[in-house]
Amino acid sequence: MHRIYYAGDSILTGSEIAHALLQYAQMLAKAATAATFEIPTREEDGSVGHATLLLGPASQLIADAEQSEDEELVDEELVDQLKRLTGALQHPPGPSAVMTQGPGGNVYDDL
Structure with a gap:
């Protein structure tokens, strides 16, 4: 598990989720x-909650x-989505792509 410190508070989440989130945040900052x-x-109390950052x-x-x-x-789908979004920011789409708003952020789709 990893504790993420953010805006004077902290949240506890899975290690893979934390790493993927940090990589995505890094690419957003660069962009x-x-x-x-x-x-x-x-x-x-041990229950599962959600946080929006x-x-x-x-x-x-x-x-x-x-x-x-x-x-x-563990949320493999979430980690995969973060990795796709990170990759899209690392390798921006060409002029034949459109950007659409998905449930977790921006997603690029090649035409």
Whole structure:
């Protein structure tokens, strides 16, 4: 598990989720753009919650490994989506692509 420190607060989430989120935030900052993204979190009572983060050029995120007795949060679909979005920012689409708004942020589709 990883604890993400953000805007004077912190949330606990899965390690793969945290790493993918940080990579996406880094690419958003390099592209001088922003997006909101919702991730699963582990609440203090052990239940699963959700947090929505605004990621952009001024976002200051820190992810720190943390031991937890609770089960690791895993969301392969979310991690894959973050990786696709990160890749789209690393390799912007050509002139024959359109940008559409998806549930987790911007997604580029080649025509």
